[in-house]
Amino acid sequence: AQSVTQLDSQVPVFEEAPVELRCNYSSSVSVYLFWYVQYPNQGLQLLLKYLSGSTLVESINGFEAEFNKSQTSFHLRKPSVHISDTAEYFCAVSARGNYQLIWGAGTKLIIKP
């Protein structure tokens, strides 16, 4: 079985500062990894995903995440945040060939002006 831990329920950061949202997972089999974003009062949308190949994956709006197999982590980073990045971010994992996405509890990114 898989599990996902998002270590921080909230991360406050000043605008234009860098941010890292942490995600650790456990699994005995190979996995796919995802970050989803939920803007206030909206549904979730995919931010980026790791399937295979390069361990560093990027989104179109400047976020990146690195798959670290030895540390079973998939942390999300952005070098300079904007007020529009205010949202809740969810890490999720699925075992290859399995229907189910296992979700972390979410991290609220709070941007301070």
Added chain:
Amino acid sequence: NAGVTQTPKFQVLKTGQSMTLQCAQDMNHNSMYWYRQDPGMGLRLIYYSASEGTTDKGEVPNGYNVSRLNKREFSLRLESAAPSQTSVYFCASSVLAGGPGNEQFFGPGTRLTVL
């Protein structure tokens, strides 16, 4: 394309009332899912349908039933609503459950309050 649509957006029920949440997708996806979202708990899977004609329980199925009406539509029914079912409900779909990536596309959600 509208993607995944859900109705209603908001609903208030009294304890013991029943209702059906509707979900439809126009992406020709095979798999559909119902989640509930509660503060600090992330998303929990209620039911899913890997393909048309099949449904299976997820993590928290008690108190709910589902119907995969056709490939496009997947409804969630609360037969006798309880205050513990106050939540935000999301429908999602994916090309194929367990397929490469298993990326899921979400609807806008239904905010349900049970008094």
